[in-house]
Each structure stands twice: as C-alpha cells, then as structure tokens.
Amino acid sequence: MVSFTWSIAILAGAIAHQVASSPESCASFCGQTSIPNVTVIASEYLLNGSQITLPGTVESCGGSDLKANITADLCRLVLIVATTPSSEVQIEAWLPDAPSWNGRSLSTGNGGIGGCIDYATIQNGAGLGFASFGTNAGHNGSVGYEFFLNQPEVINDFGHRAIHIEAEVSKELVTQYYGSGASKSYYAGCSTGGRQGFQNAHLYPEDFDGMLLGSPGVDWLHIVASKGVLAHRIGWPDLNSSEYVRPEQWPAIVEAQIKQFDALDGVADGIIDEPTKYRFDPASLACGTGLLNSSLCLSPQQIASVRRAYEPIANTSGHIVYPSFELGSKTDVFSDNQVNGTASLSYTILEDFWRGAIYNDSSWTPDNFSEFDMDFAIQANPGQVNAGETNLASFYQKGGKIISYHGRNDETVTSAVSERFFTGVQSTLNLTMDDIHEFYRLFFLPGMHHCSGGLGAWSIGNAQKYPYDQALLDSEHNALIALVEWVENGTAPEILVGTKYENDLIGSNITAQRTYCPYPMASKWDGVNDTSLAASWKCVSY
Template sequence: MSTDTGHNSSSGTAAWMLHEPERAIDWVHRALHLSVMAAKQVVAAYYYPTTQTGPHHSYSYYAGCSTGGRQGLAALQRYPADFDGVLAGSAIPWQTHTSAWHTYAALLQYPASRSTFIPADLWASLVAPAVLEQYDAALDGVADGVIMDPSRCAFRPEVLLCGKSGGGKANATSGDCLTRDQVLNLKRLDGQLINPGISPSGEAGFASLMNSAEPLFGPEFYRNAVYNDTDWDWRTMSAASVAFADAVNPGGANAYDPDLRPFEAHGGKVLHYHGYADPLIPSLNARIVGRAGDVDKFYWLFMVPGIGHCSGGVGAWALDGAGQGGFPLQVNGSSHSLLSSLVDWVESAASAAGNKSSAVSNP
C-alpha cells in the first residue's frame, strides 16, 4: 500500500501545513499507520473472506526513502507492531535540525552579489574534483571517483584559494580558484552544532541545494509548519529558531527515539542505509539513531560510498530500495537487494525462533 499522507501538493512546498497541525501529524506518522491498518484488513477480507480468526498475512514490510525513510523510523518507534521489517533509506530523523541546516548552510550564498557566493557550476567543476584529489585514492588506494569513508576526511578548502599553490590562477574570474570569502563559506558548511555537517563527498550535487532562489526545503518547513507565518524571513534563522522548532516539533516530526526495544520485542528487523555522497541530507544524520546493547540482532546501518540522495551518484546505487525509480537489478535475490535481504533476515529469524508458526492476527 501507499498513501499521500493526507495532502496533495507539488514537490518542494510545505504550504499545505500552514495552520494545519492535523495534516502535519498525518504527514509524520498517522496517515501511514492508519493506511497500514486498513491495508491489512483489505488483505484479510480478500484472501481469507471466511476466516474470522487464525492465519491471515504472515509478514508486513515497509520500504521508504528520504521523508519516507523518516516515516519508516517513526513507524517502528511509534507503532512497533505495524511492520516486521523496515527498510529506511536517506532518512531525516532530526527534521527540525536538518531543515535548519538547509537554511543556515546557504545564508552566505544569498544574494548572488555577496563576496561569499559560490556559483553553481563551481561545485561540480572545482570543489568536487579538489575533494576527490585529496581523498579518493588516499583512503583505499584506488582512484575510482568514489570516497569510501568520508568520515575519515578533513577536507582543506584552502587549497582552492586563489594565489595559493594548487589553487589555480591568481584571480577568481578564471573559475579555477576561490576567493578567501568563498573559502570561508565552504568551510562553515562542515559544522556539527545544530546538525551534522556535510561529509566530503557528493559536492557535484550541491548546486541544487545551494543555488536555488532560496534554500530548498528548510525555509518551507519553518515558514509553514514551525512559525505558521508566510512572511517569516529565512535570513533570520538562528539557534533560537531551532530551539523554538524543537519545542513545537510539528506533528512530532523528529524520529530519533533510540529506544527501539518494543520493536525488537515484536521480532522486528531494520535495515537502515544512507549514501555518503548525499547532497541533501548530510550522511551523518543516519547516526543520530542511538546504538546500545546487542542492537545488531535487529538493527543494521549501512553507510554506502558514492550514493546520492536515495539514488544516483558515482557509487553502486542500485540497491532495490525505495525511490530508485524501479531500476532493474542485474541479479535477483538477497545478494543484490536490500529488500530481499530484509525479507530473508526477518523470516529466517522468525523460523529459527518458531514464533511465526501462526500468522499475524487481523488488526
């Protein structure tokens, strides 16, 4: 099943949440939960029309990416019996902080006349190659355009400074170096006070986030869901804005509760993945969900080199995950599919434990 989560809108706008707290709740978790309950009833009525008790469907699975990844995490935290397996990709568990980061990261980009502004074409033509030059082969000995573990990188953007050794020509108009102000702009993106900063990888895709008319997604969320004020100026974003958003937490948008014991007790399993080259959701957001005790029995996190946001990128990104456009796998089965791997994990564990001899009851 799938759901529109209670609203119909074009991509990139959150105007439907303006003065609509109930829609925010639907978007965050309620619409998915109620749709799942209805879907289970439909399955039971269609396939088992004469059975009032006893076996119905045996397993229920979820797959989602981006907002869908967050909704998957919210589901297993809030409704631990809804799914036996959850496949969550490129999730945004810290919605209020990631939306703030989207806004804050671009503050020195606007207007384009600012000395700190980095033109859209330089992300792919200048910044990304400089990052690869520093860390591609240095980390794994192979120059293949993929940074295997950006968490081990400490990118030094000073190498791009005009007039410096390795910084190209002595003036910024050539397009092969950055001014001092532009370098400072680039350095401030790698912070962790409000939200994990960008990992060195995927800079070629940053233009979509950093060079739109206004920052993507962040201002829309704050304007319509947090402040309920269409006149709110995103240029006023501050730590106080984030604290206010945390207090409001529209619809319960943050899904970072690390206590997953009810889901574990239900026998649930989680495969959580995030692309290291994600230009939209900094990859270290995936590590906000806590780890404690013997968590590997039911929760696995995979940080995937070279993958962008849900799909695409220079890495091997066809994982059979949500949001991958139905990209056909070259080999079927769990060796090439996260979804199949999740199914195998859930059902083999249940078979070994003997706790699925009878199927899940009709909700």
C-alpha cells in the same frame, strides 16, 4: 537456505484455494468492504503488463501525464481515510490475484514533505506478489506551504500518523479481500520514508515485521534547517558580499576534495569511501595557488565561508546538533541559491515547512534564517515530525527487523546522521554489537547519492526505484528480499551486493558490482583483483 522465489511459490499455492480474484470479485469487493472512516473513491481490475494513466495527479508528483505500470493481475483501489474531522489521507492499494499473492503486505512512505504516493515501490512490490500500499501522508503535492497553513491535523498526518493509518487499513483490507490476514507485514521507504519508518517502529512497533529504510531523514528538522544555516554561512542572501561563494564555484571545490581524498581508500574511482574521516582546508584553493583559475579561485573571505560550510552545526546553546556536510557530495541543497541574480534557495522544503507548519505565516522567508529559527522548530516539533527517538526497545523485543542503507555521497541527508542514529539506538538499548545486529543492520554505500544514483554501485533493490532487475532477485542483490529472508527464515544479511548499470538504467549492462557490509564493518578492495567485481571487495573493521 530456502530461496525467496521458492517461499513465494509455496505461499501462493497454500492460499490460492481461499479466494479466486477476478474483475467481478474486485468490483463486488468495493461495495462490500467496510472499514471505519474509509471510503473507496476508485477501483479497477487491471492486467499484468498494462499501463495506466493517473489523471488529476498534481504537478509536483508527476502531473496528469504520470503513468504506472501494472506488474500483476490485480485489483487497484483508491481510498480516503478520515483521520480527524479536519484531515484525511489517501491510500492506494494494489491487491494481486490470489494465485500470485505471496501472503504478505508491503506499505510505503514518502519523500520530502510528503504528498506523493510511492508508485515505484508499489509496482515493485506487486510484481513480487505483495499486497502493496501507498499513501499521500495527508496532502497532495510535494511543493507548497498551503496544505500545512492553519491545518494542525494535516501536519499530524504528515508528522507521525499517516504510516500507522496505512498499516492499520492495509491489514484490514487484506483480511477482507483475501479472506485471511497477511502472514507478515513489511514497510519500505527512503529519505522522509526512512524517517517515517523509524518513527513508526518507535511509536507503533506492532505495525510491521520488517522495515527497509533508505537514507533515513531522522532528526528531520535539523536536516532541513541545515540547508538554511549553511546557505547563510557562505554569505547568502547578500549576493554581493565578499563572503558569498557563488554557485559556479562549488563544483570546483567539491572536485578538489575528490582529487585530494579519493585515492586514500586504495582505489582512484572518483569516490571518497569514508568522507567522515577527513578534513578539508579550502585555503588550498586560494587565488594565487594555481589550483583554480581566476574566475573560480577563493578570496580570503570566501575561504572562511567554505571552511564554515564544512563545520558541524550547533544550536544556540552551543551544542552540536548536526554533523558536518560531507566531503565529495554535491552542495546544491545550499549553494544553488539564486535565480537571475536574485537570492532564492532551490531547496524549497525549508521555506515551505517553516512557512506553513513552524510559523504558520505565509509571508515568512528564509532570508534571515538562523539557529534561532532552527531551535524554535525543534522545540515546537509540529506533528512530532522530528523523529530522532532512539528507543526502539518494543520493536526489538517483538522480533522486528530493520535493514537500513545510506549513500556516502548523499547531498540531502548527510550519512553521518545514520551513524549517529545507529549508535544512539545501541546506547539507548544498551546492546552489544552482536545484539543490535540481531534486529538492525546498517549498510553504507560509497558513491551513492540520496536514495539512488551516483558513481557507486548503488542498486540494491532500493526503495523508490523502479524496476527491480529480474535477473538479481535474490537476498544478496535485493535488500527487500534480504529483509524477507531475515524476518521469515532467520537469515541475517551478512553482505549486500550493489550493482552499477550502464547509464544507470536498471537491467541494462552491468558495469560494476561491489560488496557492502553491516556497519561498523566497511567495504574494502582486496588490493589485487578487478575492482568492478563484487568478490574483490571484503568486509573489514574500521
């Protein structure tokens, strides 16, 4: 098999003679580049190993003290693209010098309600030789409703347009800067970035050749709405209600689930490998059973509330539209819901998006949120944000490839969403499992939280996580490199090996590794060898 490192070297050697990048060429290019509706607002030539500050960055994106590590000798450009007379997106471009450029481009997405450029993935991409790009998706900041209020075109940018604009601009910019187009175009994003990627594959299938999509927030409006529905199921916002389950009770509830189901996969490691398989009865935590002390145990009314919290969500017509919240996952997204004795959801995306984009009403609050508000949002679908379209036929037919991954301990986007979406694509395209695995492979990572982190061996070259481990830059340990191998060499990823580092510091001492498998195969311990070794985990059928 041709290695990724070798292919980069060959590509770099093949194109090095075409253009010699330098501080002068970077500066002169900014004055010469011409792309419709694009304005270069900043440019600088930067050396590998240096660090830059990003003054003016809004607080919710890291603040004015945010820094970025320069991972190649490169030309950095900041662009403004007018998408309509009333909206624009910001794009960041990191263009490695020609001897280091691998001939490819890498675009990135966002998290939450957008507004922050994904510098982590840009840094990783430039370090691997990609011409790397990021976007703010049409507004600056990941907290707030003001940028959506009375701004339908800004909502369109966030909803469906920004990634397509990024793809188009990046292709033209690469061609003008290097003198030739990218050989292949890639995309990497997690959470909202995963939603953006799947939506782009449906709406604009020619934009990218390969996509790395983590914890994808497809069916985004139901995902966000679920936090309000679940909060109300547990008695919020009436903090004095007999049905209300207090924030401090939830860690004990989750810990009881882990104690009950953890070892059923054969390994007692604090991880429920396949939480969708089990059903939890909170009656076991009733006051008087002795499992929880008197300050944490559940009253009969609270037992009913917890039971409701783990039921799937139905719309006002009675049809199930969102899977159950998964056992063993932190519940903060709906149970962290008071500040100094006053009802207030810590999960601000619900209030921000419904206030600014759904109802266009700055006074709206989620205090009375219900399935009616959820259904109203689904019907309105501002900006086509609810990317749940499973018809990826054009992307499949053109030969595009998708590697998706999802933590089984995801507290924000329940991993069952990815199961449902995968089977939905298979059904829509009427594909056998072998057929769908020709272009779309989904990997579940037990013990991983949302996009990264958790007790499991979660590091697989995740989008939005910097830096990559330089010792594990191969197609088994790094999902982006696996994607390149698949797109360019036809080598589909049969496994991915996840790595757990000491204190979760990538590149530090490795404490465990685990083999992960394309769904519907599952990763199972062989029952004999050291569970911290990847070779001890095998791919088996469900």
